[in-house]
Amino acid sequence: MKCTVELTDVERHTLQQLSLNHRHRDFRIRATGLLLRARGLKVQDVARELEVSCQTVYNWAHAWREFGVGGLLVGHKGGRPLALPEAMLATAIKAASAESMTLRQIAQRIESVHGEPMPCRVETLAVALKRAGFSCKRARYSLKKSATSRTSP
Known part of the structure; x- marks a missing residue:
């Protein structure tokens, strides 16, 4: 598989900005890898420098040739999956909408x-409901004041 990356000045500038400013680390690494590859570094050297496999560098180059910048920006899943499945969240929203209930x-x-x-x-349920627009109030325990007043020493 041929892994050449040739960049115009605009593409080089775009990748430089992407490698510095994108909020997701994996996209910054992809842009850096393509910039290194365009400078003439071998695939093995780029992979070693960025601590990825050689196949990953080949995949980046292929995505760049096929789709350009859009090819690099595909694949970020946004981190850890939600702990509460969508079906359970929908049930929670339905229950919270129907009547006033505690989280328990x-x-x-x-x-x-x-x-x-x-x-x-x-x-976690409270956070998911808050994200859906609900507000959860914590029940407070009030201290009952003594019937006899205490004098301060």
């Missing part, structure tokens, strides 16, 4: 509807 009651409703325990903590 919503979690119990989810478990009864889906027939399995929640795969996450109740706090």
Whole structure:
């Protein structure tokens, strides 16, 4: 497989900006790899420098030739998958919309509807509901004041 990368001045500038400023590290690394490859470094040297496999560098070059910058920007999945599956989140939103419930009651409703325990903590459920536009209020325990007043020493 031929792995040559030839860049115009505009493409080189675009990749330089992408390698410096993109918010995801994997895209910055891809742009850096193509810039190194365009300077004439061997695939093995680029792979060693960026701590990736040689096949990865070949894949970047192929994606660049096929799709340009768009080929490099495909593939980022955004990190860790959600702990609460979409079906359970939909059940939680439906339950929270129907009536006023505590998080524990919503979690119990989810478990009864889906027939399995929640795969996450109740706090994670609170964050997911907050992201969906709901607000969760924590119940406060008030201290009862003594009927007899205490004098301060």
